[in-house]
Amino acid sequence: MRAAIDVMKCDASSALLDYLNLIRPHTLLVLGQRAVTCARDYQLAHPECQTEGVAEPVNLSDKRFDAAIVLDCIEHLDKSSACQLIARLRDTLAINLLIAVPLESGAPGVLSQWADGDFLALGMQVHAQLKCEGGTLGLYRFAIHDYKPVPDWLNAKYWAHPARWEP
Numbered sequence: 001m002r003a004a005i006d007v008m009k010c011d012a013s014s015a016l017l018d019y020l021n022l023i024r025p026h027t028l029l030v031l032g033q034r035a036v037t038c039a040r041d042y043q044l045a046h047p048e049c050q051t052e053g054v055a056e057p058v059n060l061s062d063k064r065f066d067a068a069i070v071l072d073c074i075e076h077l078d079k080s081s082a083c084q085l086i087a088r089l090r091d092t093l094a095i096n097l098l099i100a101v102p103l104e105s106g107a108p109g110v111l112s113q114w115a116d117g118d119f120l121a122l123g124m125q126v127h128a129q130l131k132c133e134g135g136t137l138g139l140y141r142f143a144i145h146d147y148k149p150v151p152d153w154l155n156a157k158y159w160a161h162p163a164r165w166e167p
Contacts, residue, residue, distance in 0.1 A: 012100050012137055013038040015128055016069055019141070023096050025049060025066030029089075031057050032073035035100075039069060057085050060093065068094035075101050079112040086122050090142050097142040098127060102135055114138070123147060 016035070020028070020042045028051045030039040036053040043051050054060060057073060068089050074082040089097050101114045116126060119140040127139040 012071065012130060012139070013041070015130065015139055016071065016098065016100065017042055019098050019127065019139075020067065020069070023067055023143075025096065027063075027065045027067075028052070029060075029063075029065040029068040029094060030054065031068065031070040031089075035069050035071035035073070038071060060088070062092070064092070065094045067096040067098070070097070070099040070101075072100075074099065075110045075112055075114065077111060082112055083118075083122065086124075090123065095144055097124070099124070099140045101138055101140070103129075103138045104135065 016038045020039070024046070026049055028039060028042070028049055030036050030051060030053045033055045036055065039051055039053065043049055052061070052063070052065070057077075070086075070089070074085060077085065086097075086099065099119070102110065103114055103116070116138065119126070119138070122142075124140040124142045127141040130137040130139065
């Protein structure tokens, strides 16, 4: 059995902080005890940001946030529950979502194993892969604004012209 990845030694906190500085959220949902610690630096630099920290994703509010970060959380849930949590965060709770998770880890306390394809299937993009002492930590992001590029055909040139329609 492998040792657990120490995310604090894995430079995950600086990657999360860089992402938060890039998107500059005014409201932030933070899931996982280690994520709360990582987000503290951002909140000190941006006191106008309203942060809600949740150690366990049991009773999440229905409030919508500009961003959500998840660290040391979903790998401790069974795969089905974790996928439901990710879908809820992505669809209803956060405009931007960043998840950090150990990949293919056999660490103690880990209930679900994750790979790139699992997150791609949930509509997320690879943000970074951090090599750590105990394995690889994957960072995956979802942003509704750039989730799907606008296709070329989706413009007024290709729309139907009702005046030309003959019954």
